[in-house]
Amino acid sequence: MKTNFMFVLLLCSSSLMAAAPDYTQKIQIDADNLVSVEENVLTYRSNVVITQGSMQMKADQLEINARAGKGKEIYLATGKPVTYSQMQADGKTVTAQALEMRYEPLSRTLTLTGDAELTQSGSVVKASSIKYNVEKQQLSAESDKTKRVTTIFTPEEKNNP
Template identity: 80%
Template sequence: MKTNLIVVLFLTSMSVFAAEPDYAQKIQIDADNLVSIAENVATYRSNVLITQGSMQMKADQLEINASAGKGKEVYVATGTPVRYSQLLADGKPVTASAAEMRYEPSSRTLTLTGDAELTQSGSVVKASVIRYNVEKQQLSAESNETKRVTTIFTPEEKTNP
């Protein structure tokens, strides 16, 4: 009985030390300039870096709209291009770039617009618009009249015994 209690306590304490998923961690913003805070909108410019756990977004400008209330903020980053990166739980990276990225933490959705490109596990998706759920690691892509959705799959390398 005593051994079972120790094992239960050990397993319980291990879950306390397990890393929180990126989307559950605080969001930090670093920039050269905080241009304005007016009517629940904050604007940052020049060398903007948004960090949440292993997720990073680099942009020229960031607007945070908090008019919908706490926990429902919308982050809109613009740049030439905006760059995104994240390490997944298995240690593999996800990277993305686009002219604009819109991040909605409440739905855990990242929307890439304008020459959008997302790379995950060696495969690449290019489209006019890409929507990526950072929690579920699911994406959808849309084209416009001038650009089609392109997906490039990279096969796994075989290892010879």
């Protein structure tokens, strides 16, 4: 039996944001090696860094599958762990880690699997898998029967006069 948990984080979005949203910016990949170039599939290995605006992902290996056509690429990063960070419009950073991350720029979706953990605004969600929409800042988490979804909320600190 699987445990499902839907958790939606609604954060204030700033209409005064000066920079274009990260998902509209180019994606840059740096790695020690480009080891495989198959038809519409690229594989990078060792010290892989994927950057798009303020979004940064670090992995041991990255496979980019472009078989579905331009603009529909799928980025599959693996590592021990893969790490992710992104600055939000409110200046706070979202961080995540997992053994595998699948990024789909078209749907702006990041799927974390294997010891998945996402931290946002001081709160942490841990699960077997987490699906996160980087544009809407919404997530859903799911765990198998041997592990449960865990959420830790950190209270906001009050400023005492």
